[in-house]
Amino acid sequence: MGLRLVGYRRWLAIAATGVAGLGLCALLVDQCLGIYLQSEAFRQTMSRLTSMAFKGQGEYAPIRRTGFLKVTTPGYAGDGGDQLMRAIQAQDVTATLDGWKIFRNRVELQQITIARSRVELQQFKPKPPPVETWFTRLLPTVVLREVLADSADVLTQLSGRPVEIRGLNLRIRSNGVDFDYEGHDGFLRMPPVPELRVRHVHMLITTSQLYLREALLTPLSPESKGTLTVEGDTGIGTNSHFNTRIVIEGMPLAPWVGPWHDSLDGLVSGRLTGQGILERKATGGRFDAFDGSGDLQIAVGRIHALPTLDQLAALTGNQGLRDLPIEHCRFRFAWKHPHLEVRDFTIESKGVFRLEGNLDVRREQISGQFEFGVTPPYLHWLPNARETVFSREHDGYCWTTVRMSGNLKHPKDDLTPRLKSTLAETPFAFMSLLLRGIGDWFEYPFGRDDHESPPQPVK
Numbered sequence: 001m002g003l004r005l006v007g008y009r010r011w012l013a014i015a016a017t018g019v020a021g022l023g024l025c026a027l028l029v030d031q032c033l034g035i036y037l038q039s040e041a042f043r044q045t046m047s048r049l050t051s052m053a054f055k056g057q058g059e060y061a062p063i064r065r066t067g068f069l070k071v072t073t074p075g076y077a078g079d080g081g082d083q084l085m086r087a088i089q090a091q092d093v094t095a096t097l098d099g100w101k102i103f104r105n106r107v108e109l110q111q112i113t114i115a116r117s118r119v120e121l122q123q124f125k126p127k128p129p130p131v132e133t134w135f136t137r138l139l140p141t142v143v144l145r146e147v148l149a150d151s152a153d154v155l156t157q158l159s160g161r162p163v164e165i166r167g168l169n170l171r172i173r174s175n176g177v178d179f180d181y182e183g184h185d186g187f188l189r190m191p192p193v194p195e196l197r198v199r200h201v202h203m204l205i206t207t208s209q210l211y212l213r214e215a216l217l218t219p220l221s222p223e224s225k226g227t228l229t230v231e232g233d234t235g236i237g238t239n240s241h242f243n244t245r246i247v248i249e250g251m252p253l254a255p256w257v258g259p260w261h262d263s264l265d266g267l268v269s270g271r272l273t274g275q276g277i278l279e280r281k282a283t284g285g286r287f288d289a290f291d292g293s294g295d296l297q298i299a300v301g302r303i304h305a306l307p308t309l310d311q312l313a314a315l316t317g318n319q320g321l322r323d324l325p326i327e328h329c330r331f332r333f334a335w336k337h338p339h340l341e342v343r344d345f346t347i348e349s350k351g352v353f354r355l356e357g358n359l360d361v362r363r364e365q366i367s368g369q370f371e372f373g374v375t376p377p378y379l380h381w382l383p384n385a386r387e388t389v390f391s392r393e394h395d396g397y398c399w400t401t402v403r404m405s406g407n408l409k410h411p412k413d414d415l416t417p418r419l420k421s422t423l424a425e426t427p428f429a430f431m432s433l434l435l436r437g438i439g440d441w442f443e444y445p446f447g448r449d450d451h452e453s454p455p456q457p458v459k
Helices: 002-037 040-054 099-104 134-138 307-316 415-419 425-446
Strands: 064-067 070-079 085-098 106-121 141-144 146-158 161-175 178-184 186-190 193-205 209-219 227-235 239-252 264-281 284-304 323-326 328-336 339-349 353-362 365-374 392-394 397-406 411-413
Touching: 002 040, 040 070, 040 106, 040 141, 040 146, 040 161, 161 193, 209 239, 239 284, 323 339, 353 397
Parallel strands: 106 141, 106 146, 146 284
Antiparallel strands: 064 070, 070 085, 085 106, 146 161, 161 178, 161 186, 178 193, 186 193, 193 209, 209 227, 227 239, 239 264, 264 284, 284 323, 284 328, 328 339, 339 353, 353 365, 365 397, 392 397, 397 411
């Protein structure tokens, strides 16, 4: 019995020695890990990896260890340099590590969480990665898997005008040596575009290319079912070729037409494609060359609250003209700067008028020919109109040919002088608004010379 007791005590002593040894090893690993995680080498490595994720240059504030596999820092900041990010600010940063990789001389940052961040974009020239020294090769390999930003603000400029995405819930994940960016629930502000909700955005940024997998935008109103989806890609550099594809489904028209939002209603749908060169300057990107094409249509349209409608209603005695429904409005277009072609333009208010034809715009000067039809009841008040002007009749309308000229801001037609009345102003008021809107839209992406003054609202 005594020999057995001595044997048990010996095994207990060995076990206790083993446990103590393991505890000592664990304490030693913990101390070494703590020293490394709070070292300048780890801070610089973590800064470099996060800068790669943000495609910028920046550094973390001193890092403090808060757990065996967790560190925190007050913030991350970067500015200047030749990278895409002109300025980066992040607050309340926490990083979580994968502990098992440590035993293979590898520190894997599973997740970096940022409470608030602000990013300002600029033009940049890609720079080669820094050359590693023999000393850095002896340190553990550090890998960044994911960055989460609860509320990210992204700011940049296009043609000298501010473009902002606010409050984006952003997730950045490593994809080999590159990074995937996925965000949702933000707000886009990019005049003259109305403010939109960023439901989802997904893109991949490499050292030489940006791929926009999807940007899904919707109106701010939760009642609207409209969507605007953008896809495309662009090179990264001083001047870069780009491609873009836009699909519009049931977007409300009124917020897009600026000063005329009280006069025009409807739901816009269509498809647009474009390609060109984006010239990046200190004042923001500008489209140096652009080719595009597409088709648009307006459903459930309405023209109302226009002075010409009131005048026409008074002249004809038909109060229904003060508020005209538009059952049909569509057109195709092709754009090659500075030439715009509008083809198969058609707008119709059944039982009132129909307008169809083609239009060319070259350096803001327009030329076009349209067929304009009016139903007979709206010509009774104008003597001899069906014999002298609207001399052709088919499909329920009395038709005449109308030629347009002038410029985008002040289009002219040859019908009004012939009639010397406001009859033609009602449909052509819509055409005038459309042309002025086209002028504003194409002025925006291609920029305006500095000496030019901004357009004044149409009265």
